Amino acid sequence: MSDEMRSSGVAQTGPSSGRTWNVDGDAPDPAVPALEVDDLTVAYREQPVLWDVDLRIPQGSLTAIVGPNGAGKTTLIRAILGLVPRAAGRVRILGSVLEEVRRQVAYVPQRGSVDWDFPTSVEDVVLMGTYGHLGWFRRPGQREREAVGRALERVEMTAFARRQISELSGGQQQRVFLARALVQEARVHFLDEPFQGVDARTEQSIVEVLHELRDRGDTVVAVHHSLQTVPDYFDRVVLLNVRLIAAGPVTSVFTDDNLRTAYGGRIPYLSPTSSPPPPPSSPPDSRSRVEG
Amino acid sequence: MPLHVEIQLVAVVVAAACALPGVFLVLRRVALISDAISHSVLLGIVLAFFWVRDLTHPALVVAATATGILTVAMVEALHRSGRVKEDAAIALVFPALFSIAVLLIARYAGQIHLDVHSVLLGEIALSPFRRWEVGGIDLGPRSLWMMGGILVLNAGAIFLLWKELKLSTFDPALAAALGFSPVVLHYAFMALVSVTAVGAFDAVGSILVVALMIAPPASAWLLTDRLTLMVGLSMVLAVAAALTGFWAAWILDVSIAGSMAAMAGVGFLLAFILAPDRGVVAGLRRRARQRVEFAAMLLAVHLLHHEGTSDEWVETRIDHLQKHLRWSPDFARRVINRAEFAGWVRREGRERLRLTPLGRETARVGMTR
Numbered sequence: 001m002s003d004e005m006r007s008s009g010v011a012q013t014g015p016s017s018g019r020t021w022n023v024d025g026d027a028p029d030p031a032v033p034a035l036e037v038d039d040l041t042v043a044y045r046e047q048p049v050l051w052d053v054d055l056r057i058p059q060g061s062l063t064a065i066v067g068p069n070g071a072g073k074t075t076l077i078r079a080i081l082g083l084v085p086r087a088a089g090r091v092r093i094l095g096s097v098l099e100e101v102r103r104q105v106a107y108v109p110q111r112g113s114v115d116w117d118f119p120t121s122v123e124d125v126v127l128m129g130t131y132g133h134l135g136w137f138r139r140p141g142q143r144e145r146e147a148v149g150r151a152l153e154r155v156e157m158t159a160f161a162r163r164q165i166s167e168l169s170g171g172q173q174q175r176v177f178l179a180r181a182l183v184q185e186a187r188v189h190f191l192d193e194p195f196q197g198v199d200a201r202t203e204q205s206i207v208e209v210l211h212e213l214r215d216r217g218d219t220v221v222a223v224h225h226s227l228q229t230v231p232d233y234f235d236r237v238v239l240l241n242v243r244l245i246a247a248g249p250v251t252s253v254f255t256d257d258n259l260r261t262a263y264g265g266r267i268p269y270l271s272p273t274s275s276p277p278p279p280p281s282s283p284p285d286s287r288s289r290v291e292g
Numbered sequence: 293m294p295l296h297v298e299i300q301l302v303a304v305v306v307a308a309a310c311a312l313p314g315v316f317l318v319l320r321r322v323a324l325i326s327d328a329i330s331h332s333v334l335l336g337i338v339l340a341f342f343w344v345r346d347l348t349h350p351a352l353v354v355a356a357t358a359t360g361i362l363t364v365a366m367v368e369a370l371h372r373s374g375r376v377k378e379d380a381a382i383a384l385v386f387p388a389l390f391s392i393a394v395l396l397i398a399r400y401a402g403q404i405h406l407d408v409h410s411v412l413l414g415e416i417a418l419s420p421f422r423r424w425e426v427g428g429i430d431l432g433p434r435s436l437w438m439m440g441g442i443l444v445l446n447a448g449a450i451f452l453l454w455k456e457l458k459l460s461t462f463d464p465a466l467a468a469a470l471g472f473s474p475v476v477l478h479y480a481f482m483a484l485v486s487v488t489a490v491g492a493f494d495a496v497g498s499i500l501v502v503a504l505m506i507a508p509p510a511s512a513w514l515l516t517d518r519l520t521l522m523v524g525l526s527m528v529l530a531v532a533a534a535l536t537g538f539w540a541a542w543i544l545d546v547s548i549a550g551s552m553a554a555m556a557g558v559g560f561l562l563a564f565i566l567a568p569d570r571g572v573v574a575g576l577r578r579r580a581r582q583r584v585e586f587a588a589m590l591l592a593v594h595l596l597h598h599e600g601t602s603d604e605w606v607e608t609r610i611d612h613l614q615k616h617l618r619w620s621p622d623f624a625r626r627v628i629n630r631a632e633f634a635g636w637v638r639r640e641g642r643e644r645l646r647l648t649p650l651g652r653e654t655a656r657v658g659m660t661r
Contacts, residue, residue: 045374081469099471107469114463118319119517128459132470137452164517180466 020147020185028104032095034059034188034219035080040089042072042079049075053089053244057221057236059187062214064224064233064250067240068263073223074110076240077190081107093188103132106186108177110193116166122176123161126151129183144183151179156205171202178206189213191222195229207233230254293432296542298420302436303534303552306416306495307504309443311530312450313485314505315523318513319461324379325364326505328386329482330489330498332363334411335393337490342400348434353490360486361479363389390498414497414549435494442491449484450523457481458519496549503553504530511563514570529559588631590617592655595637595647608644 037055041048050072057063065073078084080091082098093101106129129151130144152158155175160168168176174194181189194210195203210220214235221238224230230237230250237254239245245262246253293301317323336359340352363385370381397411419435431437450457456477460467464474485505492501512525537552544551565572594617598607606612614624628645631637636651647655 078465083465083468102469102471105469107466109463109465113465115321118462119513119519119522120458120462121518124458124519125462128455128463128466131455131459131472134455136456136472139455166517 020143020183028059028094028187030059030217032059033057033092034061034094035221036090036092036095037080038090040076040079040091041087042075042084043087048087048242050079050240051243053240055238055244055247057219057238057247059094059219060214060217061219061236062210062234063219063221063236063238064230065221065238065240066224066227066230066262067245071241071262073240074192076238077107077192077221077223081105081190101188103184104187106181106184106189108181108189108191108194111170111173111177111196113192116168116173118165120165121161122152122157122163122165122168123148125165125176126179126183129180132184147183147185148179151182154182154209155179169199170196171198174198174206175202178209182209186218188219189221191220193223193225196225227259295420296538298433298436299416299548300535300538302416302419302433302439302495303538303548304531305436305439305443306492307508307530307534307552307556308527309439309446309488310492310501310504311508311526312443312446312523313481313488314530315509315512315519315526316450316457316461316481317485317505318509323506323510324382325367325482326485326489327502328363328367328382329360329486330493330501331386332389332393333357333360333486333490333493334498335359335389335396337493338393338396342396353487356490356493357483357486359389360489361482364479364482410497411493412497412499413547414493414495414500416495416548416552419495435491439491439495442488446484446488449480453477453480496552500549500553503556504533507553507556507560508533511560514563514567530556533559584623584626584630587617587619587623587627588634588636589654589658591627591631591645592636592647592651593659595645596652596655596659599647599652608640608646610643610645613645 033056035055035057037053040050040053040055042050053076065076067073075084079086079089080093080098091098093105098105123145126148127140127144130140130147134140134144149158149161152161155178157172157175157179160172160176165173165176174196178191178194181191189210191210194206198206210222210233213220222234224234231254234250236248237250238247239253239258239262241262241264246258314326317326333356336356337352339359340349340355341347344351366385367378367381370376370384371378376384394411416435419433422434424431424434424437456467456472459470460472460474460477467474467477488505489498489501492504496504508529509522509526511529512522515525516522533556534552537555538548540546540555541548541551563571566574568574591613594613595608598604601607607616610624610628613619614621617624619627628637628639631645631651632639634650634654635648636654637645638648640646
């Protein structure tokens with residue numbers, strides 16, 4: 001979506017948006033946050049995994065969720081998508097409950113969450129991304145296959161279309177998953193560790209795709225592990241350790257103090273000397289909510 | 293129709309009907325749940341029988357299917373409690389339900405035709421004697437109609453829910469995110485498995501139905517990596533097991549159901565050993581080829597290493613190579629042939645090897661890997 005259209009609030013639908021599917025309703029009002037989470041708590045047998053998380057993520061942004069192991073990063077995404085029950089809290093995506101905007105939401109689970117020995121081809125896995133638009137019982141046809149072709153081209157996997165998925169490397173598997181998310185043609189994309197176990201080249205091309213999505217006005221939220229690359233890859237960051245430590249633009253939130261709070265004193269990487277000083281308003285041990 | 297043709301027809305239809313849901317049982321890694329279901333449906337059959345007092349009443353199928361689903365729910369509840377692992381949960385639930393059914397039969401159903409032996413092994417040989425007659429017209433064996441109906445039901449359900457089953461089997465999280473409830477699909481599918489188990493129960497009993505559900509799909513998975521082909525192959529293998537099983541039983545004068553299950557097992561064993569890509573033989577051959585290939589690379593690296601050095605004269609002698617790299621003469625010959633065939637080395641005279649430019653390049657690249 002162009003900036004003009006965004007500022008004038010012109011609704012985009014159908015072919016003019018360059019989308020294959022007729023996603024429900026018009027393009028959302030750009031002022032509406034892509035994601036609103038209020039007081040989200042998830043517990044596993046009375047043990048909180050996520051504790052009272054509040055989040056606002058604007059549209060057209062690229063956000064990393066970072067935090068130590070067991071911080072609840074994956075759980076946060078799964079709770080937002082209704083894949084784990086919420087003990088408390090409210091989630092709005094593009095201003096609506098998930099059920100109303102399901103088709104505008106794409107999800108890329110962790111690569112290791114599926115069995116790659118499953119008897120199917122690359123093309124077929126990507127085709128699964130179109131199932132949401134098809135709904136129950138309807139089968140994918142020509143239009144869906146063309147969308148799959150374009151998505152595979154976008155992630156440079158065209159040559160592998162007919163390949164059995166067990167023959168893929170880790171990086172190729174991740175590209176297939178990304179292509180599957182692309183054919184969903186969603187406006188909000190959740191990715192769980194998209195760079196896990198991929199080679200440098202794949203990492204670069206995934207970053208490129210994510211930037212493209214952001215630049216056309218989509219919102220991308222990714223669980224991310226490598227702190228070094230956060231400032232290069234992402235605009236915004238969510239620091240999580242069961243509780244929300246901080247959230248906001250990378251430049252104001254990705255600070256040594258916040259990282260120390262999130263990681264319990266030990267920062268698992270050498271911070272760049274150019275890292276900005278912590279904002280004076282947020283003491284290191286309190287939860288800061290920096291809105292973009 | 294001659295007796296043996298009717299029995300074979302029933303056998304073929306039972307086998308095909310079992311193999312269809314079996315494919316997804318195997319892919320979902322819940323093969324053992326079919327064992328649980330096929331046993332616990334007996335409780336439903338017995339309870340419904342006490343109520344309607346008619347072994348052919350449709351209520352029996354409904355009640356049996358309900359117990360099948362109850363079994364799955366109980367296994368999952370136990371597993372979710374976190375106090376019992378899933379395999380233990382399966383092993384706890386179905387013997388409990390099955391034993392209640394056995395006790396009820398022994399105590400209250402002494403006169404009726406429902407004995408433990410036929411429950412376990414079925415009575416496919418007797419299937420032609422239980423006819424379905426409408427208005428005095430004989431329509432054929434009752435179990436042929438019943439299993440035929442179940443086959444059509446399974447095929448129809450899998451055809452209709454093809455993409456939904458595929459997605460929820462491969463990636464349940466995405467299925468849920470896209471709005472295809474994996475829980476609903478799981479229970480719908482388990483209902484199919486239950487209905488199939490009840491129908492096949494009559495013909496092949498509660499133990500052998502597991503063999504027919506699991507062995508053909510497990511064999512097919514070794515033979516193909518396309519889901520549609522896997523379904524087709526499973527059906528073919530199941531039907532082959534049914535027919536060869538029938539004739540083996542005929543010739544050896546043994547239980548038909550037992551013989552069918554044994555043939556399904558033989559089919560799996562053959563696939564396990566001989567499958568073109570994933571079989572044991574193919575694996576051994578691949579390993580042997582890789583060993584020779586690796587050794588040829590080792591040879592190229594060795595030659596490169598000593599190229600232009602003072603000991604090159606010794607190190608490139610074939611008989612020295614055998615000693616240096618500790619290869620048997622036979623293995624060394626195969627390695628050298630392989631390296632020569634790949635164009636990596638040339639023979640100089642009878643006893644010396646020299647790297648080709650291609651071999652030099654290959655060795656360099658190989659070392660940096």
